[in-house]
Amino acid sequence: MPFSRLGLSPYVLPALARALRQAGYGAPTPIQQQAVPALLQGRDVVALAPTGSGKTAAYVLPALQRFAMATARRPRELRQLVLVPTRELALQVADVFTTLGRELPRQPRVVCAVGGVSINPQMMALRGGADVVVATPGRLLDLLAHNALSLRQVQLLVLDEADRLLELGFGDEVRRILAGLPTRRQTALFSATFPDQIEALAAAGLRAPARLQVDAQAPAQIEQRALWVDGERRVELLLSLLRDPRWRQVLVFVASIREGDRLAGALRGQGIAAQALHGDLSQGRRVRTLQAFKEGQLQVLVATDVAARGIDIAGLPVVVNHALPRSPADYLHRIGRTGRAGSPGLAVSLVEAAALAHWRLICRRHGLRLEPEVVPGFEPTGAVPAAAPAGDGNGGIKGRRPSRKDRLRAAAAGTPAG
Known part of the structure; x- marks a missing residue:
C-alpha cells in the first residue's frame, strides 16, 4: 500500500510524498496503515506499537495535514502538542515534524522543549507562538508556569511511549497537563505495552478511541x-x-x-x-x-x-x-x-x-x-548448559x-x- 492510499488530502499529498521520498520512506508500515486513516477521520486513537514500527510518522503525517489546511494566524497558536518521556525522543520527533513538513507551502514552527538545559532559549523560541510543541512533561509545566505558552487552543494531543511516561514517574505531571487542555480535542496514545495505568488513562481522557495493535516481534531482516x-x-x-x-x-x-x-x-x-x-x-x-x-x-x-x-x-x-x-x-x-x-x-x-x-x-x-x-x-569454564526443552x-x-x-x-x- 503506498502513502497515497492512506486518505491524505490531495492538497497536501504531493508535498508530503516528496518529503517522504527525500527522507527515505518507502511503503507505509502496518501501524501507519492503521493509524493515519483513523487520525485523519478525527478519531481518538490508542495504539499498541513497538519501538521501530514507524509510529512517529503515523501521527506526524495527519498532524501536518491538519496544520497545512488550517488558516494561518499571527501570532501562531499552539494547536498540536506531543508529550514524550525523554529528551532524545523529543529531539527525534521534532526532527520528523521538520523533515516531513519541509515541502509544505507553509512550514510549521516546531519547538522542542526539554529539561536539562536553560529554559531561556526555549522561552525565546516560543515568542510569536508555535504550531507544534514536542515536550517532556516537566519542562512543559515549567514553561506554563512562566506563561511562555498556552494550551487553550490545542486541538491534537499525542502521548508517545505512554508506558515510559508513567514508568519514569511522569504520571502526576501528565495528569496536570491533561487538566489544562481543552476537553474538545483529538488524542492519540501510543504505547509499547498496556499496563493498567495506561488503560485508566485511556478510559479517562479519550472518546471512543480506535484501538490499534501491531504485534511486537522482531523484523525478519x-x-x-x-x-x-x-x-x-x-x-x-x-x-x-x-x-x-x-x-x-x-x-x-x-x-x-x-x-x-x-x-x-x-x-x-x-x-x-x-x-x-x-x-x-x-x-x-x-x-x-x-x-x-x-x-x-x-x-x-x-x-x-x-x-x-x-x-x-x-x-x-x-x-x-x-x-x-x-x-x-x-x-x-x-x-x-x-x-x-x-x-x-x-x-x-x-x-x-x-x-x-x-x-x-x-x-x-x-x-x-x-x-x-x-x-x-x-x-x-563450566559445562555448556543443555538446550531448553x-x-x-x-x-x-x-x-x-x-x-x-x-x-x-x-x-x-x-x-x-x-
Whole structure:
C-alpha cells in the first residue's frame, strides 16, 4: 500500500510524498496503515506499537495535514502538542515534524522543549507562538508556569511511549497537563505495552478511541544471535567482535550508568572510538554524543535503556546486549534499533551463566528458539548448559512455573528450570 492510499488530502499529498521520498520512506508500515486513516477521520486513537514500527510518522503525517489546511494566524497558536518521556525522543520527533513538513507551502514552527538545559532559549523560541510543541512533561509545566505558552487552543494531543511516561514517574505531571487542555480535542496514545495505568488513562481522557495493535516481534531482516561467555570475559569478547569490518557502527546496551562509563572507557583504552550515553550527562553533551554517533565519528555508543529511547540511526548494522534487559519486553525495543526501514541488521546478546534463566525467559516471551553459541577462544569454564526443552512460548503452565530461586539454582547448575 503506498502513502497515497492512506486518505491524505490531495492538497497536501504531493508535498508530503516528496518529503517522504527525500527522507527515505518507502511503503507505509502496518501501524501507519492503521493509524493515519483513523487520525485523519478525527478519531481518538490508542495504539499498541513497538519501538521501530514507524509510529512517529503515523501521527506526524495527519498532524501536518491538519496544520497545512488550517488558516494561518499571527501570532501562531499552539494547536498540536506531543508529550514524550525523554529528551532524545523529543529531539527525534521534532526532527520528523521538520523533515516531513519541509515541502509544505507553509512550514510549521516546531519547538522542542526539554529539561536539562536553560529554559531561556526555549522561552525565546516560543515568542510569536508555535504550531507544534514536542515536550517532556516537566519542562512543559515549567514553561506554563512562566506563561511562555498556552494550551487553550490545542486541538491534537499525542502521548508517545505512554508506558515510559508513567514508568519514569511522569504520571502526576501528565495528569496536570491533561487538566489544562481543552476537553474538545483529538488524542492519540501510543504505547509499547498496556499496563493498567495506561488503560485508566485511556478510559479517562479519550472518546471512543480506535484501538490499534501491531504485534511486537522482531523484523525478519534482523539476524539474532546469543553468545555464551563467562561474565569476566564479556569485554574481551566484545573487543574481538568489534574487529569485524562490518561492525562499523554498534549500539551497545548496558544495565547501569556506571557500567556504561566503565565499558566506554575500556573500549577507548583499546583505541576504539566509543562514548557513553546516559541520564547523568548534560543535555548538551548528550546531543553532541548522539550527533557524533549519527555522523560516524564514533564506532560504539554505549547506552542505558532510558537514554536510548529516541535513537534512530539510519542503517545501524549492529546492536549488542552487553547486559540483558531487565524486562523481557525491552528486548524487542533494543534490537529494533537495527534493521529499520527494511535494512538488514544484527542483534547479538552476550549470555553468562548467571543470566541464562533470564535469557530463556526472554526467548519464551518472544517465541524464540535461540540457544547461546560458543565462540572459539571464549569457551566457558563450566559445562555448556543443555538446550531448553521445547515449549509453547507462553512461559509454562499456570501454577507450575518455577520460582525465581528455582531459576537461579537451575542457571547455576546449568539445567533448565522446571
